[in-house]
Amino acid sequence: MAGLSFDLIALQLFAGLALGAIYVLFAIGLSLIFGMLTVVNFAHGAFYMVGAYVGLYLISIGGNFWICLVAVPIVIGLSGLAVERVVIRPLYGRGIDYPLLLTFGLSYVMVECVRIAFGKTGYPFDTPEVLQGAVDIGVGYFPLYRLFVIGATAVVLLALWLFLEKTSYGLIIRAGARDPQIVRVLGVDVSRVWLIVFGIGTAIAGFAGLLAAPLQGVIPEMGGTILAEAFVVTVVGGMGSIGGAVLAGLLVGVVVSMTSLFAPEMAKVSIFALMAIVLIVRPHGFFGRAGLMS
Amino acid sequence: MTKAAQSIKPHRATTGSWYEFATRHRASIVAVVILIFPLVMPFTALAVNILIYGLYALGFNLVFGYLGLLSFGHAALFGTGAYLCGIAIVHFGWPWYAAIAAGVAGGLLMALLIGVLAIRTRGIYFAMVTMALSQCVYYLFYQAVDLTGGENGLRGINVRTIDLFGLRIDFINPMIRYYVIAAFVIAAFFVMSRILASPFGAVIEAVRENEMRARASGYDVTLTRLLTFVLSGGFCGLAGALQALHLSIVPIEILHYETSGLVVMIALLGGMGTFFGPMIGAAVFLVLENIVSVWTVHWQLIVGAIFIACVLFFPAGIWGTLIARGRR
Numbered sequence: 369m370a371g372l373s374f375d376l377i378a379l380q381l382f383a384g385l386a387l388g389a390i391y392v393l394f395a396i397g398l399s400l401i402f403g404m405l406t407v408v409n410f411a412h413g414a415f416y417m418v419g420a421y422v423g424l425y426l427i428s429i430g431g432n433f434w435i436c437l438v439a440v441p442i443v444i445g446l447s448g449l450a451v452e453r454v455v456i457r458p459l460y461g462r463g464i465d466y467p468l469l470l471t472f473g474l475s476y477v478m479v480e481c482v483r484i485a486f487g488k489t490g491y492p493f494d495t496p497e498v499l500q501g502a503v504d505i506g507v508g509y510f511p512l513y514r515l516f517v518i519g520a521t522a523v524v525l526l527a528l529w530l531f532l533e534k535t536s537y538g539l540i541i542r543a544g545a546r547d548p549q550i551v552r553v554l555g556v557d558v559s560r561v562w563l564i565v566f567g568i569g570t571a572i573a574g575f576a577g578l579l580a581a582p583l584q585g586v587i588p589e590m591g592g593t594i595l596a597e598a599f600v601v602t603v604v605g606g607m608g609s610i611g612g613a614v615l616a617g618l619l620v621g622v623v624v625s626m627t628s629l630f631a632p633e634m635a636k637v638s639i640f641a642l643m644a645i646v647l648i649v650r651p652h653g654f655f656g657r658a659g660l661m662s
Numbered sequence: 663m664t665k666a667a668q669s670i671k672p673h674r675a676t677t678g679s680w681y682e683f684a685t686r687h688r689a690s691i692v693a694v695v696i697l698i699f700p701l702v703m704p705f706t707a708l709a710v711n712i713l714i715y716g717l718y719a720l721g722f723n724l725v726f727g728y729l730g731l732l733s734f735g736h737a738a739l740f741g742t743g744a745y746l747c748g749i750a751i752v753h754f755g756w757p758w759y760a761a762i763a764a765g766v767a768g769g770l771l772m773a774l775l776i777g778v779l780a781i782r783t784r785g786i787y788f789a790m791v792t793m794a795l796s797q798c799v800y801y802l803f804y805q806a807v808d809l810t811g812g813e814n815g816l817r818g819i820n821v822r823t824i825d826l827f828g829l830r831i832d833f834i835n836p837m838i839r840y841y842v843i844a845a846f847v848i849a850a851f852f853v854m855s856r857i858l859a860s861p862f863g864a865v866i867e868a869v870r871e872n873e874m875r876a877r878a879s880g881y882d883v884t885l886t887r888l889l890t891f892v893l894s895g896g897f898c899g900l901a902g903a904l905q906a907l908h909l910s911i912v913p914i915e916i917l918h919y920e921t922s923g924l925v926v927m928i929a930l931l932g933g934m935g936t937f938f939g940p941m942i943g944a945a946v947f948l949v950l951e952n953i954v955s956v957w958t959v960h961w962q963l964i965v966g967a968i969f970i971a972c973v974l975f976f977p978a979g980i981w982g983t984l985i986a987r988g989r990r
Contacts, residue, residue, distance in 0.1 A: 408786050465732045470973045476966030596797040599790040640798030651782045
């Protein structure tokens, strides 16, 4: 314990926030889709993984990281739209388990398609040159790329907040989440709103996959692990709550990075312990509405 | 409540249709099929796999089909059964029957631990919480290298002969191995049939059909859910223990969430909430996997596509669809 200074802990805290930022992006997409469509998207991890692979492909054909930042969410968002329209829409009104099962099957198909296209082994993903190196953040040197991840997440969150709160379309989405029947009566095509929400959610997942790629490389199975961890985030934060997803995502990131400092062997297990505590103390999560549970 | 009422009185006067006959003698029919099954299969190893995954799906189906809760964490129950059976043999030198008992106990205990936490949530949360908790179990077993062998899996579960009342049975012979495992599976099917026909079985289905009404009738819904989940853990633990004996190794992948997903696919394919569904699902799924993997390594693509088609067009599964036809 002697080597643990305040600076080291502060640095680790920042590393946790960068990790948490990825969780936040992943979980808000999941939460957004659940809040509006009551669909638990088990293929969310697969969209995340495909996002990283699309970035890998774009760079291999001569693109750069900045092009990817724009192109990947568009490509993944469009494929999300197609998935909702073709296979998920027929399942509305048929019980909450069916979309979950369907997206689970879909994740198998997506992972296997990526294995066919790119092979079973993983690839490293280079950090863009401008973002290499470290900067002094007052308590010590911190990798620039991780700082960028935190910043990019903040930008996405701000844009999403502005879209949901300040545009008329956002108003319809929020109303559709609260009471789709009334919105339909008022003459709004709710199924189109759901389509767009699914597209936005998957686009953010693809973006998160791209951001995570330089941190951990890309392999076809990368989506499965984060999916389980994102479930922890949504349970802790409260399902369907975007604010909850942000807070819980950051918390989970910090918990992982702090336990890997103090007790590395417990790092993977710690977040599940966190979930267990939340389940016992507050089963519907920080910001979850109790009604959503039943 | 109609379904619950049926299972209270499985011996009612029948109309003589094949469906009524099948319902009345359901466990015996499974026993007969299992006994003649290896004679029609091309190789016994596949038949043993079908038995074990059929049992695993039977346990899962109790929660998914009869109780109406979708669990994505059953790999933890199956895997704990396998690991505890293996650890009992490798590290403690227990005889085979004690090791199987350890596996069942492991499944029950793990189900109790996961159940106590997961039952607090309902609906769609249950799938997420069970999946997250089983992932936690995966990491725990992964890191307990001294006991579990970690990434390499638990090796050296060598059971060559089985001593039974002075008889020494050769467990290496695939056909004998099949019938030894079949004995346990058949016994499990009889127990399951008994549970479902009991008043408790009716309560399980009552909770699925209408939770409010079950509660108003004075049943403790939470306790029923927990007990059913724990019972399911016992069946899955037994399946895991048999798997450990059969493979002589417990790979760490047994706890992976794909093992949880596999049983969901098997149960849905066969027909959730039906007695024969899990066995039929396991047989169709594994035979299919075997055939497809002969001409492509990417069998998961085909399996995933078939599963999607199943969810979209045949949500009742193979046996469920047949029942619907038979009742018409």
